[in-house]
Amino acid sequence: MSDKTAGIAVAVLTAAGSGTRLGARGPKALVEVGGESLLHRAARGLLASGVIDHITITAPGAEIDRFTAEVVDLAGEGAVVVVAGSPDSRQASVALGLDAALKARPEAEVVLVHDAARALTPPDLIRRIVAAVRAGHDAVVPGLPVVDTVKEVTDAGERVERVVGTPDRARLRAIQTPQGFARATLEAAHQLGALRAADETHAARDDAALVEAMGGRVVVVAGDPLALKVTTPLDLALADVLARREGIRS
Numbered sequence: 001m002s003d004k005t006a007g008i009a010v011a012v013l014t015a016a017g018s019g020t021r022l023g024a025r026g027p028k029a030l031v032e033v034g035g036e037s038l039l040h041r042a043a044r045g046l047l048a049s050g051v052i053d054h055i056t057i058t059a060p061g062a063e064i065d066r067f068t069a070e071v072v073d074l075a076g077e078g079a080v081v082v083v084a085g086s087p088d089s090r091q092a093s094v095a096l097g098l099d100a101a102l103k104a105r106p107e108a109e110v111v112l113v114h115d116a117a118r119a120l121t122p123p124d125l126i127r128r129i130v131a132a133v134r135a136g137h138d139a140v141v142p143g144l145p146v147v148d149t150v151k152e153v154t155d156a157g158e159r160v161e162r163v164v165g166t167p168d169r170a171r172l173r174a175i176q177t178p179q180g181f182a183r184a185t186l187e188a189a190h191q192l193g194a195l196r197a198a199d200e201t202h203a204a205r206d207d208a209a210l211v212e213a214m215g216g217r218v219v220v221v222a223g224d225p226l227a228l229k230v231t232t233p234l235d236l237a238l239a240d241v242l243a244r245r246e247g248i249r250s
C-alpha cells in the first residue's frame, strides 16, 4: 500500500485491445509469457511496486468474467476490479477505466495509466513515475532514447512514400507506460479530449498527448527496455525469453 499521508494512487490497466498485430487466437492480454498471462503479470507488477492502492482493468466487453477470474488471486479487498473497455480506441478505454477507478477510490490523488501489453515493466519504474507525480509534476512519462534514425514521410496514399524530414534524434524519446498524472490533470485532459475517442484515427496515442493538447506540461523520466510493448509476434518471443530468465520475476 502506498504512503496514505501522500494520497491514494490508483492505476488504470488497459487490456481491452484486440491484439490485431499479434494475431493471437484469443485476447492479447491473456497470452502468456514465461507461463503467466500478460494481464496477470502486469497487474502483479503494479501491486509489487508497493505504491499502487487500486487497479481498474479495462477488458473486452465479452471477456469480463474471464479477465476477472484471471486476476482473482490479486483482487483482495477490492484492490483489483475489471470493467468493460471500449472497442473504439485505447483513449476511450482509458476514459471508462478512469471513471470506474475514481468511483472505486474517490479520494485518489495520483493516477497511473498502464498497458497490460507492457507486462514486464519493472516495479522500480512504476515507483519512479509515482514519485515524480508526488514531487509535483502533473504529468510524467517514461522515455528511452531512440536508436534508429526517424524520418517523417508523406501521407499514406501517395504512390511513392517520400521523405519530408529527419528530426534530430537527440531530441526524440520512445515513450512507454506507466504514465502518471495528478488526478485533476488526467480528468481534465480526458474531458477536453473526449470527442477524439470515438475512433483510433483521431484518438490520442497516449494520455500525455491529451495533457499536451490542453497546454499542460509533461515531463520525461528514464524508461526501461523491459517495459517493451508486446505488439508483434517478435515482441512476444522476446518477452517470453526475458520472462523465463532468472531474476526477471519481480
Ligand SMILES: Nc1ccn([C@@H]2O[C@H](COP(=O)(O)OP(=O)(O)OP(=O)(O)O)[C@@H](O)[C@H]2O)c(=O)n1
Pocket (backbone or CB within 6 Å): 014, 015, 016, 017, 018, 019, 020, 021, 022, 028, 029, 058, 085, 086, 087, 088, 089, 090, 091, 093, 094, 114, 115, 116, 117, 118, 229, 230, 231
Ligand atoms: N480499444 C482499446 C485498444 C487498446 N487497449 C489497450 O491498450 C494497450 C496498448 O494497445 P496495443 O498494445 O497496441 O494493443 P491492441 O490495440 O490490442 O493491438 P492492435 O493495435 O495490434 O490491435 C493494450 O494493453 C490494449 O489492450 C484498450 O484497452 N482498448
Ligand SMILES: C[C@](O)(CO)[C@H](O)COP(=O)(O)O
Pocket (backbone or CB within 6 Å): 090, 115, 175, 176, 177, 205, 206, 207, 229
Ligand atoms: C500508450 C503507448 O503504449 C505509449 O507508447 C502507445 O502509444 C500505445 O500504442 P498503440 O499501439 O496505439 O496502442
